[in-house]
Amino acid sequence: MRTIEMSDYTVGENCFEAIPETLSSYGASSVVLVGGERALAAAAPGIKAVLESTDIEVLDTIVYGKDSTRTNVNRLLANESFAATDVAFAIGGGKAIDTVKTAALELNKTVFSVPTICSNCSAATAIAVIYHDDGSLEGYAYPPCPKHIFINPRIIAEAPAEYFWAGVGDALSKQPEVEWATSTRELGHTASLGLALAHTCTEPLMTWGVQGLEDVRADRSTEAVRQIALDIVVNTGYVSNLTNQPDFYYNSTLAHAFYNGSTGIHRPGRTHLHGEVVSFGVLVMFAYAGDTAQLERYAKFNKQMGLPVTLAEIDLDESHLDQLTELAHNTNEWRQANPVAFDDKQFIAAIKAADSYGRSLS
Structure with a gap:
């Protein structure tokens, strides 16, 4: 038996407007927003704005670190809000998204991804790259792919160009x-x-x-x-x-x-x-x-x-x-x-x- 999963996705500068309905389809009443500092600054205000008129609670906004390391995965696992949430928004590039996917796997959490840069395909994949703290490769984790991707071309266009490159x-x-x-x-x-x-x-x-x-x-x-x-x-x-x-x-x-x-x-x-x-x-x-x-x-x-x-x-x-x-x-x-x-x-x-x-x- 083989089960193949693919992420749903919404694309457009107004894509965050689809978040409440998408969360409702998963029965979610709480979320956490996890990413790097710059990514959260770019996306978190828009996500919070569309949730203000709903009953969905934003439990926390969490800076994950700077790399997809086992250390940062463990920090997320120890975070009480992350452990309590229904849905984790993985916001940023591949390192942030891979960290969230890997931690979510261990706690059986649903992940939505918000790529604020398009430096790789992590926002849609059922694989995560994990590094040692010194930057060398530890190996791969195999979490489920995010359930939904919200792709905002304006946020991507306004991010540092080196990541697009x-x-x-x-x-x-x-x-x-x-x-x-x-x-x-x-x-x-x-x-x-x-x-x-x-x-x-x-x-x-x-x-x-x-x-x-x-x-x-x-x-x-x-x-x-x-x-x-x-x-x-x-x-x-x-x-x-x-x-x-x-x-x-x-x-x-x-x-x-x-x-x-x-x-x-x-x-x-x-x-x-x-x-x-x-x-x-x-x-x-x-x-x-x-x-x-x-x-x-x-x-x-x-x-x-x-x-x-x-x-x-x-x-x-x-x-x-x-x-x-x-x-x-x-x-x-x-x-x-x-x-x-x-x-x-x-x-x-x-x-x-x-x-x-x-x-x-x-």
């Missing part, structure tokens, strides 16, 4: 990773549906991405921003839920193995966002697969978007590659989502090849 980078991985991970498998209905939906993920990014980023940098809520937000949150999120199942994992492969390995390498320089690093990992995957045409296509788009096309842009160099590869061995992507058994030397050669091509574009 990195979200495009992360979403670029979905279609090619799923296509590659499934390429040697005999697929059942669920995985086939996930693959079919994965085919819809790349073109909106390449069609709307450059304009959307320009609009977000100008705080403009436009059709380009809406299209990118829907692609990142809904399209890639639904694909994730269909391709991440107890008996198979095709949700991500070598691009994310590269990213996950990189989290254990401590190097100077600025902090690099998840999608930023994943976007270079996509180039590594194409190099590994020997798909020169797609490597060139995606690298040129990265260049247009200002996403990385070289190791230096993510503060890595060839001296890190042995350690990165060793760390990548520990990931689901390396062990489960490989269409062929991955080879260390070929992986390192692919990283060097992607970097070399990227440097040729400078």
